[in-house]
Amino acid sequence: MPDQTDHAGTAALSICEALLLAMNDRKLLPEHEIVGVLRDAAASHENAVGTELETEKHRAVADLINAIIAGGNSVRRL
Template sequence: MTANTDPAGHAALAICESLLLALNDRDILPETEIMGILRDAASAHEQATDGDDALHREVVRLIERIIDGGNSVRRKDA
């Protein structure tokens, strides 16, 4: 995986993760919906056809790591 030095991308990821966590913590969106959002995002990159395959594969791997528990979206009591 290449090193990502895009501060805007890092900021966007941090903001989105925080929003998803807040929506879950406040029982606005259940974990299943949040996981669905993440899977939809990964699927969009898997199906992208703009020619930047390496970038899309890297994005899919990152989202899959989040889904697999690379962050705290999943409740510890679930």
């Protein structure tokens, strides 16, 4: 059963994706800058150091962000 942290993470992801879409729709940030923000976030987790468990969690986060980039979830691509 998912715990409260899972729900908070899912909510945060949904909110962030909605904000990125809104910023792109309102032409506040172009697609390449939104993708850049996501790449920076992924890189932060890819380069994180810590225990083996912490590193594994960061890697999973980076993989999720990279999947979002690949899937185009946070930008409306034509």
